Amino acid sequence: MTLDVEKIRGDFPILARTVSGKPLVYLDNGASAQKPQVVIDAITNAYSHEYANVHRGLHTLSNIATDKYEAVRGIIARFLGAPDEREIVLNSGTTEGINMVAYGWAMNNLVAGDEILLSVMEHHANIVPWHFLRERMGIVLKWVDVDAMGALDPQVVIDAMGPKVKLVAITQVSNVLGTKVDVKTICHAARARGIATLVDGSQGAVHMPVDVVDLGCDFYPITGHKLYGPSGSGAIYVRAERMAEMRPFMGGGDMIHEVSKDAVSYNDPPMMFEAGTPGIVQTIGFGVALDYMMGIGMANIAAHEDAISAYAASRLEGLNWLNVQGQTPDKAAIFSFTMDGAAHAHDISTILDKKGVAVRAGHHCAGPLMEHLGVTATCRASFGMYNTKAEVDVLIEALELAHDLFG
Amino acid sequence: MASTAFEEIVEDFEFLEDWEDRYRHVIDMGKAMPPLEDAFKVDTTKVHGCSSQVWLHPRIADGVFSFQGDSDAMIVRGLIAVLFALYDGLPVGEVAAVDAGGELARLGLNDHLSAQRSNGLRAMIERIRIVSSEAAG
Numbered sequence: 277m278t279l280d281v282e283k284i285r286g287d288f289p290i291l292a293r294t295v296s297g298k299p300l301v302y303l304d305n306g307a308s309a310q311k312p313q314v315v316i317d318a319i320t321n322a323y324s325h326e327y328a329n330v331h332r333g334l335h336t337l338s339n340i341a342t343d344k345y346e347a348v349r350g351i352i353a354r355f356l357g358a359p360d361e362r363e364i365v366l367n368s369g370t371t372e373g374i375n376m377v378a379y380g381w382a383m384n385n386l387v388a389g390d391e392i393l394l395s396v397m398e399h400h401a402n403i404v405p406w407h408f409l410r411e412r413m414g415i416v417l418k419w420v421d422v423d424a425m426g427a428l429d430p431q432v433v434i435d436a437m438g439p440k441v442k443l444v445a446i447t448q449v450s451n452v453l454g455t456k457v458d459v460k461t462i463c464h465a466a467r468a469r470g471i472a473t474l475v476d477g478s479q480g481a482v483h484m485p486v487d488v489v490d491l492g493c494d495f496y497p498i499t500g501h502k503l504y505g506p507s508g509s510g511a512i513y514v515r516a517e518r519m520a521e522m523r524p525f526m527g528g529g530d531m532i533h534e535v536s537k538d539a540v541s542y543n544d545p546p547m548m549f550e551a552g553t554p555g556i557v558q559t560i561g562f563g564v565a566l567d568y569m570m571g572i573g574m575a576n577i578a579a580h581e582d583a584i585s586a587y588a589a590s591r592l593e594g595l596n597w598l599n600v601q602g603q604t605p606d607k608a609a610i611f612s613f614t615m616d617g618a619a620h621a622h623d624i625s626t627i628l629d630k631k632g633v634a635v636r637a638g639h640h641c642a643g644p645l646m647e648h649l650g651v652t653a654t655c656r657a658s659f660g661m662y663n664t665k666a667e668v669d670v671l672i673e674a675l676e677l678a679h680d681l682f683g
Numbered sequence: 684m685a686s687t688a689f690e691e692i693v694e695d696f697e698f699l700e701d702w703e704d705r706y707r708h709v710i711d712m713g714k715a716m717p718p719l720e721d722a723f724k725v726d727t728t729k730v731h732g733c734s735s736q737v738w739l740h741p742r743i744a745d746g747v748f749s750f751q752g753d754s755d756a757m758i759v760r761g762l763i764a765v766l767f768a769l770y771d772g773l774p775v776g777e778v779a780a781v782d783a784g785g786e787l788a789r790l791g792l793n794d795h796l797s798a799q800r801s802n803g804l805r806a807m808i809e810r811i812r813i814v815s816s817e818a819a820g
Contacts, residue, residue: 296702407689618714620756622735630702652755677703681710682757 279576285662287312287568298632303666306451306479306610306658307636309504311565317505318564322557330556331530332546345556348563349546354509355566356477356496357487360516366559369510370478371401373497374445376549377474378405379525381441381495381518385472388414391440395428396421397450397458398643404477406445416440421648426453426602428669430461432453437465443472448480452640452656453602454585454610456484463492463599470520472518478502482660483581483608485574494518500558504660509558517653519545526551531576569661577661584659585609588668595672597679601649612640614651615675619682628655631674685786688768696790705791706758716767719753729730730806735759737803739793741814748775748815752807762792762804778815783808 285291290310293300302310322344328337330345345366353361356624367373382392396419409415420436422428433444444466448459459480463473474495477486481498488496495518500509513521524531524542528551533541542548544638569577588611592600597616615624625637636656639646657671685693700706719728723740730737735756742749749771752763769786770778 620735620754620755620759622756623710623758626758627706630706681703681707 279572279661281662281664284312284572285664287314288662289313289316291662295632295634296630298630301631301633301663301670303638303657303659303663303667303671304634305482305502305660305663306538306640306656308501308507309482309660310662311561312505312568313569315505315561315565319557319561322560328611329553336385341556341560343432344560344563345554348559349511350568351563351566352498352513353555355499355533355570356448356481357489358512358513359489362544362546363513363516363519365512365549367510367512367550368406368508368555368558369499370476370497370512371499373495373510374401374476375405375501376512376525377495377514378409378496380522380549381472382406382409382415383413383525384523386413386442386523389416389440390440390442390506391418392414393418393420393433393436393441393444393446395419395433395446396452397426397428397455397642398445399451399476399478399644400446400643401478402445402447402474403644422450422453422455422645425604426450426455426607427604428455428457430458430465434465437469437471438449441469441471443474445474445476447476448486449483449608449610450602450642450645451610451658452478452612452642452654453604454607454612454624454647454658455602455604456480456606456608459493460491463494464672467492479608479610484578488513488515498564499561503562503565504569506555507556508555511562514546522549524548528552530554536626572661579643580661581609581659581663582606584663584665584668586664588657588659588671590673591668591672595675596680598675601651601654609663610656611658612654612656614654615679615682617679617683619678621655621679623682624655624675624678627678628671628674631670631677633657633671633674635671685769685781686772688767688771689786692765692768693789702791704766708758709761709765709792711761712764713757713762716753716760716764718749719751722754723751730810732805736805737763737807739807739810739814741811741818741819743775746775746818747774748778748811748818754803759804762787763807765790765792766804766807766811773810773815775815775819778819779812 326340328341330342345497349361459475466473473493475493477498494515497512503506531551601612728738728740737754740751
């Protein structure tokens, strides 16, 4: 089976609109993906017919909402290959997931002088929570570089796993360079040394099949809105052995067993890590989005996007005034670039927008990588399952116009 | 009625029919604008800390407002040149009353002023108002 991109495009109503009088060419999927009609319908249906708070009432609507919400845990477990759905903590996205690991796990298991190993191409969401621990506990952040092509050699990461390293936190796919990281080799080496691993799946889970057991990671956070689901939804896989080492970090309703004036006892995991009323409808929509992706097939999505990536790479390579950051041969369909001459990334994105092409311009929440690359800002075109080669051609034409305008 | 210099820009724009020509013109204005000396590109003149940077160096003498500005984004430089035509030589007491958004709309460039734009132009106009109001006392 292959992927029928025209049929898929028909499932996303927003792709039919125009921008600046031109057909929308949406290439900002790395920031957030658009939503298929089934997800939009699920949101409307939940609020129209099946809405109440979850885990609390015994009335009909509360039961329906709870069943629908809890079913998503199983969908996510299937999507990630997690053996047990109790290893899935529902949350608002990767940022919350990584903060939970920082406060709930690292704060209890690391001491001053311990090291956390990061790659230079991490997103700020996988940097700043660790800086908190550096500031508050004296944790040391240790960095590994990417090479000139933007590749991360797993051996370089393994060689950096000294005796003080207690956690390796590395992205599966760079949100700037599109580099795919061999996280499996890294995680298995870390496991053998008793080092915990967090694989940032924000981008990776969107573009390729994921099996957390095969990867051998301890923590794998994902973000719903990048996976064609609603914003404010997300989850993190936490391997059961690591979950047992965690303490709750947010207190509130739903995560407790009993509360008195003098004492508190907690709900079982994963509920222990889900304080307060969650994003009920967002999560229900997230489940529908993952079912939609699995219905198309992650291998099919990956094959389609790899073909788009190879085509885009060859077309962009033909523009000798364009500097594409990250040149690994099998990269995900994410292209960051700068242009020779006077054009700033914001200039380029302004002109592209006039041609209906939506890209991101800026530092992409990746300060250390920007510093490593020696640039202050880039434009980024990031593709999703509904993008086509014809859209790559529109991007190229728009870039040629921008180059002509700025010289 | 805005300044003569600005009205001349408005006239130029009236001859430009499509957006490409308008942008080409703005970009050319940006390229032609003299850069702000590096010595003035400091924290106190920096208007916006985002990835496209904007600087404003006000020059006020004898109650007359002027400024030098710069940006690392070329379209923003062009827009700064437009703002220069709008504000240069005004008595400080009259600067705050200029409806910059309305004037830029006459050029079809007001979409650069939406709140989400991180190009610093809106913040620059705000800084011009504050600086001139303080000088006016």
